[in-house]
Amino acid sequence: MAILFSIFFHGVDILLDHLSSVCLTKLLFSIGALLIGYKAIYALCFSPLHHIPGPFLARITSKRNQIISVMGKSGQYAQHEYDTYGELYLLEPYAVAISNPSDVRIALGSHAFRKASFYEAVDIFGIPNTFSATDPGFAVMRRRQLGPYFNPVYLGKMEHAVMKHGYLALKDVWEEQIGQSANGKVNINYMNDFSLATFDIIGALAFGQEFNSLKHNDDKVAKWGTATIILNVARAAFPLTKYFPFSLLLRPLEVRFRCLSEFCDKAIASRKELLRTGTEKPVDLLQAFIDAEDPESKTRMDSLQVKVESIIAMIAGINTTTVSLAWTVFHLMVHPEIYVKARDQVRSNFPVGHIITYAEARSKLPFVEACLYESLRLCPVFGGYLPRVSPPGGITLQGHFIPPGIEIHVNFPGANHHVGTWTDPLKYDPTRFLNNEEAYRNLLTFAPGVRVCPGRHLAKIEMLTMPVKYAERFRYGAA
Helix, strand or coil, X not given: CXXXXXXXXHHHHHHHHHHHHHHHHHHHHHHHHXXXXXXXXHHHHXXXXXXXXXXXXXXXXXXXXXXXXXXXXXXXXXXXXXXXXXXXXXXXXXXXXXXXHHHHHHHHXXXXXXXXXXXXXXXXXXXXXXXXXXXXXXXXXXXXXXXXXXXXXXXXXXXXXXXXXXXXXXXXHHHHHHHCCCCCCCCXXXXXXXXXHHHHHHHXXXXXXXXXXXXXXXXXXXXXXXXXXXXXXXXXXCHHHHCCCHHHHHHHHHHHHHHHHHHHHHHHHHHHHHHHCCCCXXXXXXXXXXXXXXXXXXXXXXXXXXXXXXXXXXXXXXXXXXXXXXXXHHHHHHCHHHHHHHHHHHHHHCCCCCCCCXXXXXXXXXXXXXXXXXXXXXXXXXXXXXXXXXXXXXXXXXXXXXXXXXXXXXXXXXXXXXXXXXXXXXXXXXXXXXXXXXXXXXXXXXXXXXXXXXXXXXXXXXXXXXXXXXXXXXXXXXX
């Protein structure tokens, strides 16, 4: 009898194994379908954001937005989804996007809307910095430290370095190329040249070094900075890459990051040695980071923090200024009537060869300045989203209640192209900024508010002093 029971149960085991192998795939599909169905029903009927318009997939998963970001398509989707869904729409299951300038000023105007954890990906060496800090207390303290150095008066003392490594360096390179051409014309990659020139400017100010990258067409050190950001973002997005063997995938980036780190250490050590000799303090960003002190707590930055802030200044200063300058030149080339008007304004106010300062450009070249600001509006540096977190108690925007803890992403293309704010918003029209303070107030490119871009004054000096002389000295044209 025992043998019979043994045979019976063995047979049952075989049958169950057979049934389980046959049904396993169906079972998995069924579980998957149930999960998707549950998520869909919850998103459409019970989610606290179910009343907000947006793409269906955005209600189900955050992976959609992450994939768009990885593909480099955030800017395109930001514009398309603003056009499709309006001023407020769902971006992820627990994130919304806003485009109305009034809403943007609310979200950016108070420390109650903390920066999202997204920014921690830029915590170089694992420590917060001016850009990445999510703690309002730290952010306020750091701005108190740097406030005396990032104002127009102090930055104005750096204008000589900006001119030397910016306009004057580009003029020398381009004139040499033109002089070697047979017909006085030359094809230039102005995006590349602007990038090298702005790196030379930031290199001189943030590291106290003269790289002459433009002169030698060498972007090696600039690539170290780019690799640093990609490395940190990749590790944040894919934590497994921090560990062997997956870390091997990022080894080339790690090598460049180490090169930049060692370079920064040498630059800081060299500056401190210079100061020990009793030499007068240079007026630049590196010295500002070393001297910066919170007037309340008397806290100063240590060498690691100085290094991190120098790296952040380099990365932020190169890409944003380069892109803005490139778009300005592009728009002048494709709108020759606007280019001629800008050129004539420069020529009628200054003699040939005069080095135009930032103050002179602002006071005498309003149309040229308007051309720059219209480029910043039409093609904002942040081509996608910057996230904040809804405050305790939540917030009502566009008639919709956003619960606390929900991410609120500022859609910069949508805000700068807002149809209720800008007439014919996709048209390049610099005249909209002439004698119009409201237009300047509605320009959100520098993320106005409590976390406004601290380098905006330096960027304006670079961006305005370069195009005005090119408009006067060179003739643009598409190749």
